[in-house]
Amino acid sequence: MKKCQHLISHARLVTCTDGPQALGTIESGSVALDQGVIVWAGPTSQCPYQGNDTTDAKGRLVTPALIDCHTHLVFAGNRANEFAMRLAGASYEAIAQAGGGILSTVEATRQASVDELTQLALPRALALRAQGVMTIEIKSGYGLDLDNEIKMLKAAKAVGQAAGVNVTTTLLAAHALPPEYKENRQGYVDLICQEIIPQVAKQGLADAVDAFCEGIGFTVAETRQVFDAAARWGLPVKLHADQLSDLSGAGLVAEYGGLSADHIEYTNDKSIEAMAEHDTVATLLPYAFYALQETKKPPIAGFRKRGVDMAVATDCNPGTAPTTNILQCLHMACTQFGLTVDEAFLGVTRHAAKALGLDHKKGQIASGFDAELLLWDVDDVAQLIYWQGDQKPTLICG
Numbered sequence: 601m602k603k604c605q606h607l608i609s610h611a612r613l614v615t616c617t618d619g620p621q622a623l624g625t626i627e628s629g630s631v632a633l634d635q636g637v638i639v640w641a642g643p644t645s646q647c648p649y650q651g652n653d654t655t656d657a658k659g660r661l662v663t664p665a666l667i668d669c670h671t672h673l674v675f676a677g678n679r680a681n682e683f684a685m686r687l688a689g690a691s692y693e694a695i696a697q698a699g700g701g702i703l704s705t706v707e708a709t710r711q712a713s714v715d716e717l718t719q720l721a722l723p724r725a726l727a728l729r730a731q732g733v734m735t736i737e738i739k740s741g742y743g744l745d746l747d748n749e750i751k752m753l754k755a756a757k758a759v760g761q762a763a764g765v766n767v768t769t770t771l772l773a774a775h776a777l778p779p780e781y782k783e784n785r786q787g788y789v790d791l792i793c794q795e796i797i798p799q800v801a802k803q804g805l806a807d808a809v810d811a812f813c814e815g816i817g818f819t820v821a822e823t824r825q826v827f828d829a830a831a832r833w834g835l836p837v838k839l840h841a842d843q844l845s846d847l848s849g850a851g852l853v854a855e856y857g858g859l860s861a862d863h864i865e866y867t868n869d870k871s872i873e874a875m876a877e878h879d880t881v882a883t884l885l886p887y888a889f890y891a892l893q894e895t896k897k898p899p900i901a902g903f904r905k906r907g908v909d910m911a912v913a914t915d916c917n918p919g920t921a922p923t924t925n926i927l928q929c930l931h932m933a934c935t936q937f938g939l940t941v942d943e944a945f946l947g948v949t950r951h952a953a954k955a956l957g958l959d960h961k962k963g964q965i966a967s968g969f970d971a972e973l974l975l976w977d978v979d980d981v982a983q984l985i986y987w988q989g990d991q992k993p994t995l996i997c998g
């Protein structure tokens with residue numbers, strides 16, 4: 601018998617490995633963990649390992665740790681008042697005049713320090729962690745100038761340290777036009793391309809670059825400038841694409857070899873083909889769809905037909921997705937968009953890892969992958985998604 605630090609046995613093992621069977625379930629499985637890495641996974645009856653520590657799962661479910669691959673969880677202030685005003689019948693203009701909307705979050709975020717932003721975001725990260733999320737992507741995008749975007753990215757990294765989760769950071773300076781550039785759009789795009797991206801890249805503060813390509817965001821031509829700058833600095837790209845209208849944004853990010861196209865309610869067939877060709881993940885954000893009371897659903901059948909991998913994320917943000925409940929988002933991806941249980945679960949494991957460029961080490965239970973596993977008090981993945989309560993797994997790290 602070989603030795604390892606920790607051995608899990610008799611688990612209903614959901615490996616999420618890339619095989620013919622979607623979830624790769626092993627009915628009575630073992631996993632051997634050593635020095636932070638999975639060294640073996642397979643049927644308990646064939647396990648060649650003995651562990652210094654052991655966990656007998658007694659038939660319960662063991663899965664990879666979850667991944668939330670699209671969040672904006674670093675921000676100051678909140679938009680509850682705006683929510684109440686809207687329900688009381690206030691128009692968007694009235695809310696904007698009262699200082700509401702994304703620019704209210706920008707103003708509050710600009711006034712906060714790195715430490716204050718970290719403390720505000722920490723409970724959100726811990727809430728995700730309590731549901732088994734061990735990797736969180738966090739975007740900037742409420743600073744909208746060099747210093748404040750850098751401040752947000754530093755806070756995002758600090759949140760990861762404080763919460764004990766892996767954080768990947770995404771620069772989203774092209775989120776909204778800051779008020780001081782209201783009459784000078786190109787001036788702001790130049791600032792992003794010539795100052796913010798180079799500085800952030802030099803300081804190693806971002807793992808990817810994102811933009812909001814939309815009628816109320818940035819045009820295709822402006823997004824191209826941002827992506828070209830990201831490419832010059834060796835940073836991969838992602839995109840808020842086709843959320844409210846079809847600008848062929850998903851096709852655009854695929855053309856740049858992007859990691860993911862996100863939202864994608866209005867994505868057309870040609871863009872889906874481009875995503876399949878360039879292996880760009882389709883990230884679904886059902887909570888924002890619900891909160892905005894959208895009716896146009898993402899083209900799930902098209903993604904399936906072309907073999908485009910689908911991820912699911914919370915989109916945690918103060919405006920359109922005030923949530924840290926990733927299991928509820930899985931439920932919504934199934935009920936609203938028609939994902940199968942297996943598709944939804946791969947959306948927060950293997951495919952979420954791919955949307956972050958981490959698919960070589962996260963999101964699967966397989967030899968060589970990071971030893972971050974969850975033991976759930978159920979025996980079936982469907983139970984995690986079907987039941988909307990308070991399911992909390994036990995984290996097992998190697």
Ligand SMILES: [Zn+2]
Nearest residue numbers: 670672840915
């Ligand atoms: Zn978003």
